[in-house]
Amino acid sequence: MNGAPIAWLGRPVLFAGLEQIERLDHRDHLVVHGRLPSMPIDEVADLAENVDLRGRGGAGFPFATKIRAVAKSAARRRARPVVVVNGTEGEPSCLKDAALLLRTPHLVLDGALLAADALDAEQVVLGVTRADTEQSLRTALAERRSTPLPVSVARLPERFVSGEGSSLARGVTGGLALPRGGGVRTSDSGVGGLPTLLSNAETYAQLAVAARLGALPYREVGLPSEPGTVLLTLAGSQVVETPTGVPLGELLAMFDLDIGQGVLTGGFHGTWLTPEAAATAVISRQSLRGLGGALGAGAILPLPPTTCPLGEVVRVSRWLADETAGQCGPCYLGLPALTTALEEVVLGGGRAALQNVENLMRAVTKRGACSHPDAAARFVASALEVFDEDLQLHSQQYGCGRPVQNVLPLPAEESAASIVVDWTLCEAHGLCTSVLPEVISLAADGFPSAAVMPVPPQLLQRAARAVDRCPALALKIR
Structure with missing residues (x-):
């Protein structure tokens, strides 16, 4: 099976049953997890609130608030909503949702169907970009033979912006997978203009686990303030299920990784931690946020001491600029300009080049149709702060003397x-x-x-x- 290696700390929850076999088919899934209960909307929302279930795709928005908003919008409009699973995971540093969809797809399907049943939804749509995850989901649906409501799998372009909420809602119905802007929430108007519950694959898998266990058993693992387990992608290659509260440095050491020059938390839309901050961090939203990091989509990327940090940042900044939807100035024009300015800094452009970078970061922030330019600017700003000594060496002298080893994972580039x-x-x-x-x-x-x-x-x-x-x-x- 094509997928990242998986591991777990303690007893696996989402990865339960995968100790001996590579993929749980429907029969194995039922043996491991049992039948899925049916729950009314109020119970689903209360359960999600009691276990503090939040979106695991990056924003960390409370799932209970989201599902209540969809239910309220559907009732007001007298319309049946749509449930969408975001399995696109367009960032190269994130592999956790793909691991779920490839190895235990029925857990994701269970969570989506539980929410759909509670909402009396019209349909469930699973959005993916990879051929292997698409095939795994189609196989899983065939194994079930039937579902209580229509469930379909939609393949979207393999681009970063395909996973943005409004982009996904448009793309799963055959429209352009591009952000629409305008501040319209998918809970009010998503797929086909209907109220839409949209969350990522891990969120639905966590919901399915919580529904079977109940709130109190679910809370026995992890921190009291952030119970349960989380899936993390370490160094862009290893997916690990860990309880919250585990020290970040210890977790990295378990997988022969070191904090090094710093750790990028939350992926390419996340922020950097200094080595000192990373050494005190634990795996939790609150801990990482308090130190200037982010749990985000669960990507943890330590930077070894042998590579040029700012050269790595330029590579990612260029990729983020190339992933623009091309429909608004801050993204289409601003991000390439920001990257070019950053390159000038790295090549010794001095204070004037650095001032240009700072001006461009301000210019792209809060002006795009989606959050992509804001997050790209935040990624660059965080790097300039954490790698301040290297910044001085590059901008005022002749660089740090280290080669760019392409440590941060990016898609294979076609050579011209x-x-x-x-x-x-x-x-x-x-x-x-x-x-x-x-x-x-x-x-x-x-x-x-x-x-x-x-x-x-x-x-x-x-x-x-x-x-x-x-x-x-x-x-x-x-």
């Missing part, structure tokens, strides 16, 4: 060209890597570490500058 080194001419001046650190790294002897280096399309212009800067004329673009 390659830089080729002529070893008979190269004199190890090293000027090329100061212009293009994302592509050209130097070995211990000062020479480029490879003879042929692929260049992503968005870096072609700077690749040409690197070639021009070589005094020995040892580089060419092929």
